[in-house]
Amino acid sequence: xxxxxxxxxxxxxxxxxxxxxxxxxxxxxxxxxxxxxxxxxxxxxxxxxxxxxxxxxxxxxxxxxxxxxxxxxxxxxxxxxxxxxxxxxxxxxxxxxxxxxxxxxxxxxxxxxxxxxxxxxxxxxxxxxxxxxxxxxxxxxxxxxx
Numbered sequence: 001x002x003x004x005x006x007x008x009x010x011x012x013x014x015x016x017x018x019x020x021x022x023x024x025x026x027x028x029x030x031x032x033x034x035x036x037x038x039x040x041x042x043x044x045x046x047x048x049x050x051x052x053x054x055x056x057x058x059x060x061x062x063x064x065x066x067x068x069x070x071x072x073x074x075x076x077x078x079x080x081x082x083x084x085x086x087x088x089x090x091x092x093x094x095x096x097x098x099x100x101x102x103x104x105x106x107x108x109x110x111x112x113x114x115x116x117x118x119x120x121x122x123x124x125x126x127x128x129x130x131x132x133x134x135x136x137x138x139x140x141x142x143x144x145x146x
Contacts, residue, residue, distance in 0.1 A: 061096050063089065065121070067105040071113050082116060086124045093125040101129035 065085070066074040073080055075088060092099055101121055105114045121129060 061092075061099050063092065063099065063101045063126070065101060065103045065117060067103075067109045067113050067117060069106040069108045071109060073117060082120045085117070086120045089121055089124040089126050099126060099128075101126055102132055103129055104132035 064076050066077075068074065073082060073085060075085055080088075089101075103114070103117065103121075105117075118129070
């Protein structure tokens with residue numbers, strides 16, 4: 001009788017799972033993750049926080065920068081502009097190569113203003129700076145904001 005082929009000879013049961021495609025996909029995802037992570041890390045601004053060492057007699061000079069709630073810039077307590085900050089930083093770095101900066105910004109300040117200040121400081125030769133913060137007793141959660 002034979003018009004239909006029921007495939008009678010290939011009834012073997014697959015007894016093992018082929019993991020090769022799974023391993024290939026995982027390795028590709030791992031490589032993508034590693035490449036994107038290194039790209040993200042390079043795009044961040046490096047912050048060099050000053051360290052305290054016991055018994056160290058010499059003190060390093062520090063410029064104090066502040067950004068007020070209305071976006072004004074202060075250098076050592078006196079209101080100034082980014083252009084003036086750039087000029088003064090450049091002049092001070094020539095005199096004191098180990099000069100450091102401490103930056104404090106109001107909580108309400110636009111993030112871009114702080115980045116503008118950091119860019120101005122770094123572009124004029126001052127690479128070592130710290131960001132001043134107030135320590136919280138516990139991390140802020142979503143329930144605290146309501």
